[in-house]
Amino acid sequence: MLAEKPRQTILDFYTYPPIGADDWRYAFETAQVRTLEMQMLSRAALLDMANAETFQQTADLLSGTEYALPQGGRDFAEVEDILRQRRAATRDLFSNLILDEPLVELFRARDDFANLRLAVRRTVTEKPAGIDYSDHGNVSPELIEQMFAKEGESMKREFPDFVQETVEQAVLAYYQKKDIRRIDYAIDRYQSQYNLKKASELKSVFLLGLFRMQIDLTNIRTLLRLKFTDSEHHNVFLEGGFVGLELFENGLEHGYEGLGPLFFATPYHRIVETGAHYLASNKSFLKIEQQCEEHLTEFLKSTVGITAGPQPVIAYLLMKENEIRTVRLILTAKKNHLDTKLILDRI
DSSP states (O other): OOOOOOOOOOOSSSSSOOOOOOOGGGHHHHHHHHHHHTTSOOHHHHHHHHHOSSHHHHHHTTTTSTTOOOSSOOOHHHHHHHHHHHHHHHHHHHHHHOOOHHHHHHHHHHHHHHHHHHHHHHHHTTOOOOSOOOSOSSSOHHHHHHHHSGGGGGGGGGSOHHHHHHHHHHHHHHHHHTOTHHHHHHHHHHHHHHHHHHHHHTTOHHHHHHHHHHHHHHHHHHHHHHHHHTOSOOTTOOSSSSSOHHHHHHHTTSOGGGHHHHTTTSTTHHHHHHHHHHHHHHSOSHHHHHHHHHHHHHHHHGGGGOSSSHHHHHHHHHHHHHHHHHHHHHHHHHHTTOOHHHHHHHO
16 A cells, blocks of 8 residues: 655745735834845855954954954953844844834743743753843843742742743653753744744734744754654654645655655755755755755845835844854854854855
């Protein structure tokens, strides 16, 4: 008897999902981010940084930009401080430009989930609280620490529902098999559904497309990581993307060379084919990370079709955050004398 053929995913777009309609309340805010986009580092500038021979030369290329480093010893702690300042300034600007408070809360929740991930991990492994929590969430790091302290049990009702539910699901997932990775799977699953729910409540075509695409890209990364490690954690794909879970599950049964054709009818064919080939040849996830990042960035750039609306403001936030991460990646790689080809493959 022939094996049942997996159902093909039928999408109503070719490469990127729709971005929604104009919202003329955001005319001034859209004009402001259009100006700021012109000041972002160009692709050529990033390539010049990657091709520079030394960390010092790379740092010199940032002179005259908002990432300009001190002329002294250029200690890497100073680099981190500058990048944190730029990220904080970008997020503050976003909060000021967005007119709808639920949108601000939604994007702040990213840091809440990141903080909860750290807190749950440290609690179940009985490690010290640490100081690397983000203070850009809806809930302060101090309150999260109190929530996990014994004396803070009675405070749980003071937190948003999503915080309590995330903690409960993550802790339950961990204690089922005492596997630390299950914390990440549980939080990823809850966060993805939280995002989709909020996008639906906001009636945002753009956000719904963005979050569904992010789910697909996460599942693609997960597929390759599961195959590379021969992991038995197969029930970890996220629901709600454009691509059905059966396609990813079917991909676990294929070799690397068969993954590209499997995704031919989806917008992710090139991403999967390129990433799988690079992983098979180089035993590295650099290319799949670069391909996923590029696909998301190109979708964000498609908001150029919006004359006024929150979409360009959201796109600027995400692209600017990605620029900051890329600058950090290049500077870190140069500081540690990594091969230029590896840097270029990643960016």
